[in-house]
Amino acid sequence: MGASLSNLNDGANGSTLGPGLGDIPESCVACVFLYLTPPEICNLARLNHAFRGAASSDSVWESKLPPNYQHLLDLLPPERYQNLSKKDIFALISRPVPFDDGNKEVWVDKVTGTVCMSISAKAMAITGIEDRRYWTWVPTEESRFHVVAYLQQIWWFEVDGMVNFAFPAGNYTLSFRLHLGRFSNKRLGRRVCNFEHTHGWDIKPVRFELSTSDGQQASVEFRLDNTELDDGKNANTKRGCWIDYKVGEFFVLDSDSATEIRFSMKQIDCTHSKGGLCVDSVFIIPSDLRERRRRRGF
Secondary structure, three states, X not given: OHHHHHHHHOHHHOOOOOOOHHHOOHHHHHHHHOOOOHHHHHHHOOOOHHHHHHOOOHHHHHHHOOOOOHHHHOOOOHHHOOOOOHHXXXXXXXXXXXXXXXXXXXXEOOOOOOEEEEEEHHHOEEOOOOOXXXXXXXXXXXXXXXXXXXXXXXXXXXXXXXXXXXXXXXXXXXXXXXXXOEEEEEEOOEEEEEOOOOEOOOOOOEEEEEEEOOOOEEEEEEOOOXXXXXXXXXXXXXXXXXXXXXXXEEEEOOOOOOEEEEEEEEEOOOOOOEEOEEEEEXXXXXXXXXXXXXXXXX
């Protein structure tokens, strides 16, 4: 197989084997690239000069960018993107673009070219966050924002957030990223979690909600703990790991108009306290991309 591909690539260089990949016009290669993913294009660019030229074509990379990518560029200083090729613009916005004092990030997925977003707990309204008896900020490399909100104990648990952004048309999923237990730096190469404050999440479910400015709504309830499994025989799968709790989906019709999304989670039954929970962020990603990652185990 390797020898066959090598021979195909030699056709334009005096080989007697007939036409090869090197004889394909750059314009034809560019037409094929319109149907490939960015990683596939970058891999094929190494074949020969025609493939390298097509892989740098603005027309190819324009098709990989979201239709309203200018909204992402507007979050950056103009000097960061002026005079860049479409390929370089794709590379620029496929890395996280921070906004709102660095507490929110948006980026383009490197494979699908769709827009994803993450919102830090720092950008959310958290009841009691200023009182260190209840909450503390914990620095960690396990968060893309390098800090999470850790709840020690509280009776009225409520977290609210909002974002206003022009998402490209499509279906999106919003989820909260949470962790039961407080984790510390690795000891002897092992990650250590402390569940000293973890309690109350198995008594009543937490209610998650989202709503959009055009009237879409979704809600769901989850029990964050399953202590009934923690009997020494069955593993408690909800403790000591990050879990994405899907709140719901919403649909964007107009790529040029901003959509306001409000989201929350709350457990305000004051008959019992709850604690030992890390709140990292909220993710908003295209629903088909989330499902593809879920099937692959990401």
